[in-house]
Amino acid sequence: MCRVLGINRSTYYAWLASRSDAVERQCAEDELAGQIRAIHVKSRGAYGAPRVHAELRRKGYAINRKKVERIMRERDIRGISRRKRRHLTKQDTKAAPAPDLVGRDFTADTPGTKLVGDITYLPTIEGWWYLATVIDLATREVIGYAMADHHRAELVTDALHMAAGRGGLQLGCIMHTDRGSEYASDEFRHEISKLNLRQSMGRTGIWQPRAFSDC
Structure with a gap:
């Protein structure tokens, strides 16, 4: 052979x-x-x-x-990776952004007069989950939140609805966010109008002040 x-x-x-x-x-x-x-x-x-x-x-x-x-x-054995950054905020170029009523002044003297909102993501064994929060700038307290396996408009609307449900929001209270498509949606803007709030938007993805980095 x-x-x-x-x-x-x-x-x-x-x-x-x-x-x-x-x-x-x-x-x-x-x-x-x-x-x-x-x-x-x-x-x-x-x-x-x-x-x-x-x-x-x-x-x-x-x-x-x-x-x-x-x-x-x-053997295709993979763990949950936390190294890759997931950029959630996508600006809706078709929707006109709300004016910036905050002007980088992330302070408030009276609770219920100036709020900020944002979305973050959490890796879990079931996949990515998304957390929307509403923070009162006077108290630095999270007064509303919502979690889901998506970050559609209803997520941020639910968080705002919780914040309003606790009471204490003043007439004309400012709700400030970035220009993400969730916050520019008709659903979120309708909730803002229904609650007699004023919508405010900063540039995409950078509303939060440095003081919140450890919150």
Whole structure:
């Protein structure tokens, strides 16, 4: 057979001798992959390669992180990533923005006179969830919020509806947001009008003052 295929007999015997080692290495990698999957399942899908690697080291496995990354990539084992920034705010270019009634003055002396709203996102084991909040600038208190698996107009409208339902909003109270499509929607603007509030918009995605970075 070697003569017909044009292969040296020594090459064939070297390959034959290495087969058992290759099978042993594959079995060891399959066992390791099983441990990785078990750790991943136990974390409810949250752990990525760094945390899986740390858990393996705690279990006594002498393995480098690149190998863990390779095995997870080849077997499509993925954790929840928090590194990528998700930009939620999309300006509605067809809708005319409301005037800026705040002018970067994110202070208020009386509760219920000046509010700000925003949307953020939260990674969960069930996927991305979105949180809309309404903050009273006089008290720095979250007076309204809503959560959902989407960030359509009804999300921010529900948060505003909760804020109004608590009472205490003054006639002509300012509701300030960025120019995102959720806040420029007819649904949100109708709620603003129904509650006798004044809508205010800053530039897209940058309404929040630096003082709120730790809220």
